[in-house]
Amino acid sequence: MKKILTITIATLSVVAAAATFSACGGQQTDKKPGTGGSIETYVMEAEYTDLDGVYGGGHSSEASGVNMIYGNGTQAEKDLGWSNGYFVAFTHKEGVKLTFVFNSSEAVSNAVIVLRLGSEMGNLTFTPSSFEVSLNENAIDYGSIVLENSPVLSEMKFYDKTVATSASLVKGKNVLTLTVLANDLAGGTTAGPIIDCVKITTSAELTWTDKTDNPANRGSI
Numbered sequence: 001m002k003k004i005l006t007i008t009i010a011t012l013s014v015v016a017a018a019a020t021f022s023a024c025g026g027q028q029t030d031k032k033p034g035t036g037g038s039i040e041t042y043v044m045e046a047e048y049t050d051l052d053g054v055y056g057g058g059h060s061s062e063a064s065g066v067n068m069i070y071g072n073g074t075q076a077e078k079d080l081g082w083s084n085g086y087f088v089a090f091t092h093k094e095g096v097k098l099t100f101v102f103n104s105s106e107a108v109s110n111a112v113i114v115l116r117l118g119s120e121m122g123n124l125t126f127t128p129s130s131f132e133v134s135l136n137e138n139a140i141d142y143g144s145i146v147l148e149n150s151p152v153l154s155e156m157k158f159y160d161k162t163v164a165t166s167a168s169l170v171k172g173k174n175v176l177t178l179t180v181l182a183n184d185l186a187g188g189t190t191a192g193p194i195i196d197c198v199k200i201t202t203s204a205e206l207t208w209t210d211k212t213d214n215p216a217n218r219g220s221i
Helices: 075-079
Strands: 038-045 055-057 062-064 097-104 108-118 124-126 131-135 145-147 159-169 172-180 194-202
Touching: 038 097, 097 194, 108 131, 108 145, 131 159, 145 159, 159 194, 172 194
Parallel strands: none
Antiparallel strands: 038 194, 055 062, 097 172, 108 159, 108 194, 124 145, 131 172
16 A cells, blocks of 8 residues: 655655545656656555554553554544544554564655654654664664643644665665654653654655554543
């Protein structure tokens, strides 16, 4: 499955071509200046990743697998800026890892990677020592990610954070992982960012398989 939209990141200037889109959805296409080729922004939803074997923690409870998904996919939730009306919470535990597996039609060295993240643990600043972003087993030195607090999950606000502007994708299978490392950001205990989706802008064609039945397979949140 591929889900795409066109956005402006860094020096990429994008002109709308057609279609409607939400915070992380929809489709538009633009031509990359000087190449004649098109660039597209592909959106991979956190709630549609393989969550089997992922064990998370929250303020005062724990959840694992698909039960880490929050939201009901309603239009009201989409209007809040939640991609598809869902996101992955319970990330406040060392070792929580989300894995995005996708295929690229060609090798490129200038892909832009954006994470859409939020916080429920106060105003937080993540660095590679507290939250690792890795592409094909190579950690990305993204500097820092600053997130403003949302008081409750039901009012979660998300922010697009660029972590790479010249990422190298290989032809064929690529793996992007987001891993919460031990930290003391939550008053001395580990905190992770709330994860909505990942956006990759590239001239290559990306495809992947979504586990779209994940939300329906949850128990009670």
